[in-house]
Amino acid sequence: MSTQSEITVVQGGRVIDPASGVDGIRSVVIRDGKIAAVAERTDVPAGARILDARGKWVTPGFVDLHVHLREPGQEYKETVATGTRAAVAGGFTSVCAMPNTVPANDNTSVTELMLARATAAGLARLYPVGAASKGRKGEDLAEYGELKAAGCVALSDDGSPVMSPSLMRRALEYSRAFGLPLAVHEEDLHLVGKGVMNEGPTATRLGLQGIPAQAEDVMVLRDLSLLELTGGRLHICHVSTAGAVRAIREAKRRGLPVTAEATPHHLTLTDEDVAASDYDTDFKMNPPLRSVADVKAVREGIADGTLDAIATDHAPHSPEEKKLEFDAALNGVLGLETAFPVCLELVRQGVLTERRLVEALTISAARCFSLPGGTLAVGAVADLAILDPGLAWVVDPVRGQSRSRNTPWKGKRLTGRCVETLVGGRQVYRLEDSP
Numbered sequence: 001m002s003t004q005s006e007i008t009v010v011q012g013g014r015v016i017d018p019a020s021g022v023d024g025i026r027s028v029v030i031r032d033g034k035i036a037a038v039a040e041r042t043d044v045p046a047g048a049r050i051l052d053a054r055g056k057w058v059t060p061g062f063v064d065l066h067v068h069l070r071e072p073g074q075e076y077k078e079t080v081a082t083g084t085r086a087a088v089a090g091g092f093t094s095v096c097a098m099p100n101t102v103p104a105n106d107n108t109s110v111t112e113l114m115l116a117r118a119t120a121a122g123l124a125r126l127y128p129v130g131a132a133s134k135g136r137k138g139e140d141l142a143e144y145g146e147l148k149a150a151g152c153v154a155l156s157d158d159g160s161p162v163m164s165p166s167l168m169r170r171a172l173e174y175s176r177a178f179g180l181p182l183a184v185h186e187e188d189l190h191l192v193g194k195g196v197m198n199e200g201p202t203a204t205r206l207g208l209q210g211i212p213a214q215a216e217d218v219m220v221l222r223d224l225s226l227l228e229l230t231g232g233r234l235h236i237c238h239v240s241t242a243g244a245v246r247a248i249r250e251a252k253r254r255g256l257p258v259t260a261e262a263t264p265h266h267l268t269l270t271d272e273d274v275a276a277s278d279y280d281t282d283f284k285m286n287p288p289l290r291s292v293a294d295v296k297a298v299r300e301g302i303a304d305g306t307l308d309a310i311a312t313d314h315a316p317h318s319p320e321e322k323k324l325e326f327d328a329a330l331n332g333v334l335g336l337e338t339a340f341p342v343c344l345e346l347v348r349q350g351v352l353t354e355r356r357l358v359e360a361l362t363i364s365a366a367r368c369f370s371l372p373g374g375t376l377a378v379g380a381v382a383d384l385a386i387l388d389p390g391l392a393w394v395v396d397p398v399r400g401q402s403r404s405r406n407t408p409w410k411g412k413r414l415t416g417r418c419v420e421t422l423v424g425g426r427q428v429y430r431l432e433d434s435p
């Protein structure tokens with residue numbers, strides 16, 4: 001008895017797959033959910049489904065190391081279903097869900113619930129990140145072995161720093177024993193104080209309390225120092241300062257096992273945008289938007305690979321939590337549906353090559369947490385994005401796929417958009433079909 005293979009051929013697109021060194025017009029043949037061939041000429045088997053990608057980029061599906069899907073506990077902001085729908089609409093086929101849910105993902109029942117919801121949604125692949133400490137309270141370590149067995153790919157107290165250096169040391173040692181990366185949100189809360197935006201002339205002018213760049217720098221330096229003691233794998237989330245980039249570059253030069261990510265907003269916006277927006281709280285996030293010099297350093301960090309990956313830190317919030325005075329509003333912005341065009345602007349500005357942009361969104365990200373995917377190599381799962389780099393559109397959060405609307409790019413005209421997304425060879429998003 002033979003089973004009929006399902007074959008899809010993505011034809012005529014510019015395939016950019018940094019992992020296998022391909023950049024050119026190719027056809028991608030997908031058979032039974034896997035990449036069967038990437039070639040300049042292919043015979044199209046009878047019965048194959050053809051996707052016309054002429055004029056488009058065909059890349060591995062993007063891998064986001066850092067999203068907040070809010071389920072369980074805050075489904076009014078986002079659910080696994082709506083969050084993974086936003087992901088595939090932005091070209092992301094794998095997302096790593098941070099553990100600051102309610103309750104926190106510090107035990108297998110939460111991990112299993114998130115995975116079951118993702119399976120039911122059938123959109124992007126979800127990789128849960130387990131809590132580094134019980135309840136993310138920074139007091140006692142969570143059970144890393146159980147979290148790993150349930151499917152967690154990394155550990156983090158993201159949303160909060162691990163303030164205790166001794167707990168941080170033990171978290172590094174314990175995560176090392178289980179072969180899991182420890183992802184850290186770096187801010188010294190004593191230095192943050194009551195700060196709500198980057199410390200500097202803009203904060204002074206706006207009359208808002210500042211957060212010095214050193215709140216991030218000192219924690220990065222501390223954890224790199226502890227990493228030298230313990231070994232293990234340290235991943236630094238949402239790097240936003242020149243000092244942090246410098247410290248990571250130096251640590252990598254010395255061979256320390258550290259990886260890092262930067263967000264689209266820290267690569268493209270500065271604290272002056274808070275002023276220009278007239279206290280719009282969709283420009284309030286943590287870490288805060290930094291100075292022009294910091295943004296320049298973060299850009300250089302992504303360009304030279306000091307910072308491995310672009311991760312969105314997609315952080316949905318309701319209007320009730322955002323439409324408040326700047327001091328009172330919650331931190332965070334959406335990212336999944338706008339990451340590609342926002343970062344493509346860096347290519348147009350000559351900051352990144354096209355290849356490096358795709359690499360930072362795919363294989364470099366996958367490697368940080370040892371995830372499958374991020375490549376179109378033969379035999380890999382057929383997770384891919386078809387992107388129109390020239391498509392201009394105006395961001396209308398009401399029409400977005402996320403349940404929330406807190407984006408600093410609302411009303412902005414962006415160029416570049418994901419038009420179709422495949423996960424395991426299955427079409428999970430098509431711009432034409434979206435409302």
Ligand SMILES: [Zn+2]
Nearest residue numbers: 158159185237
């Ligand atoms: Zn964070």
